[in-house]
Amino acid sequence: MTDQYWPTAEGRLSGRVDLDGREMIMLSSNDYLGLAGDERVLAGAHRALDAYGSGLGLNPSIALTRVHRELADELTAFLGCESVLLFNSCAAANCATLQTLADTPGSTIVSDEYNHASIVDGCRLARGRTRVYRHDDLGSLEQVGADLTGADRTLVVTDGVFSMEGSIARLDQLEPLAGRLGAELVVDDSHGIGVIGRTGRGSVEHHGSAVSTLRTGTFAKALGAGLGGFLAGPAAIVDEVRSRGRFFIFTSPMPAASAGAAVAAIRSIRDDLSRLELLRANVARFRRGMEETGWELLDSPGPIVPVMIRDDERARRVAAVLRDRGIFTAAFSYPVVPRGMARIRVQISAAHTDHHLDAAIDAFAEAARLEPDHRS
Ligand SMILES: Cc1ncc(COP(=O)(O)O)c(C=O)c1O
Numbered sequence: 252m253t254d255q256y257w258p259t260a261e262g263r264l265s266g267r268v269d270l271d272g273r274e275m276i277m278l279s280s281n282d283y284l285g286l287a288g289d290e291r292v293l294a295g296a297h298r299a300l301d302a303y304g305s306g307l308g309l310n311p312s313i314a315l316t317r318v319h320r321e322l323a324d325e326l327t328a329f330l331g332c333e334s335v336l337l338f339n340s341c342a343a344a345n346c347a348t349l350q351t352l353a354d355t356p357g358s359t360i361v362s363d364e365y366n367h368a369s370i371v372d373g374c375r376l377a378r379g380r381t382r383v384y385r386h387d388d389l390g391s392l393e394q395v396g397a398d399l400t401g402a403d404r405t406l407v408v409t410d411g412v413f414s415m416e417g418s419i420a421r422l423d424q425l426e427p428l429a430g431r432l433g434a435e436l437v438v439d440d441s442h443g444i445g446v447i448g449r450t451g452r453g454s455v456e457h458h459g460s461a462v463s464t465l466r467t468g469t470f471a472k473a474l475g476a477g478l479g480g481f482l483a484g485p486a487a488i489v490d491e492v493r494s495r496g497r498f499f500i501f502t503s504p505m506p507a508a509s510a511g512a513a514v515a516a517i518r519s520i521r522d523d524l525s526r527l528e529l530l531r532a533n534v535a536r537f538r539r540g541m542e543e544t545g546w547e548l549l550d551s552p553g554p555i556v557p558v559m560i561r562d563d564e565r566a567r568r569v570a571a572v573l574r575d576r577g578i579f580t581a582a583f584s585y586p587v588v589p590r591g592m593a594r595i596r597v598q599i600s601a602a603h604t605d606h607h608l609d610a611a612i613d614a615f616a617e618a619a620r621l622e623p624d625h626r627s
Pocket residue numbers: 339340341342343367369410412414439441442468469470471479480
């Protein structure tokens with residue numbers, strides 16, 4: 252028997268999951284639209300797998316399959332951008348983009364302090380220097396930007412949707428600010444693509460920002476494709492990363508099956524907004540129900556609903572109560588979030604039923620009864 256370090260899931264995800272033989276309601280998955288178990292998406296994956304096998308066994312700079320080309324074309328049209336480059340993950344897309352575009356000692360990356368770990372890694376790999384501004388603080392960004400004159404190239408990089416807060420970066424203000432600094436804005440929209448903006452085009456659509464903004468993202472969250480990432484933006488910049496990006500050239504491509512799944516997912520989102528509408532109704536139902544429980548929720552616009560517990564130990568106790576009631580969540584404490592800001596990050600999905608959501612709210616209410624001073 253192998254030693255297991257992780258809970259083991261059986262069966263397809265659909266708002267619930269069998270973990271270690273126990274049925275749990277899943278409140279901690281990025282499968283926001285319920286596409287990971289969707290028949291159309293799975294059919295796309297199966298078709299690509301049958302057509303191309305498990306892979307070409309080549310690096311993507313040598314050759315890719317027709318389904319990869321189809322995916323790049325679909326995404327280009329979906330985002331309204333000039334060009335798309337595919338990666339095996341968004342982590343790779345972030346590292347390749349930042350490392351390539353800030354590859355001289357005279358270049359600078361200006362980065363929000365709450366940015367995702369893979370953005371931090373990209374900054375570390377770049378030969379340019381990194382300056383960090385306080386989270387969502389444009390004054391701090393301006394201050395950092397004030398002494399950048401003479402930089403070879405400047406990038407301002409931000410999560411589109413911050414994964415621990417669920418909040419959307421203020422691209423409407425970041426964009427002109429980056430322009431004044433002579434910088435390119437890079438937005439990692441991993442948690443925005445498919446779910447934010449009126450038609451799910453992401454945080455750029457939400458803010459009505461320029462579609463020429465450089466965007467990275469993942470196919471492994473709302474798009475339900477299991478694996479894969481992208482860089483989207485002006486062809487000249489995307490080509491720079493295509494020709495020099497180490498995380499593009501010297502690693503394997505996303506599998507054809509994931510590319511086939513992603514093509515089907517994008518078409519599904521493009522053609523039918525009902526999943527997005529269901530997701531929004533589910534978020535509203537969960538937020539309404541949670542008001543009664545007295546737990547504090549961060550005010551986020553999308554499917555990430557952080558339930559603020561603040562104290563690390565209490566967060567663990569609450570997660571344990573939820574688990575006992577069949578609700579799977581993740582408690583985050585320092586250093587993943589700042590000290591005193593422990594939270595349960597709830598992620599709502601279109602795959603949740605009213606029963607799932609109501610059971611989760613009841614479990615939070617039960618946890619509140621066990622923590623009588625939780626409002627203080
Ligand atoms: C903001 C953000 N960027 C990038 C990633 C990494 O995505 P991928 O799993 O495709 O590497 C994640 C996922 O954890 C994320 O939350």
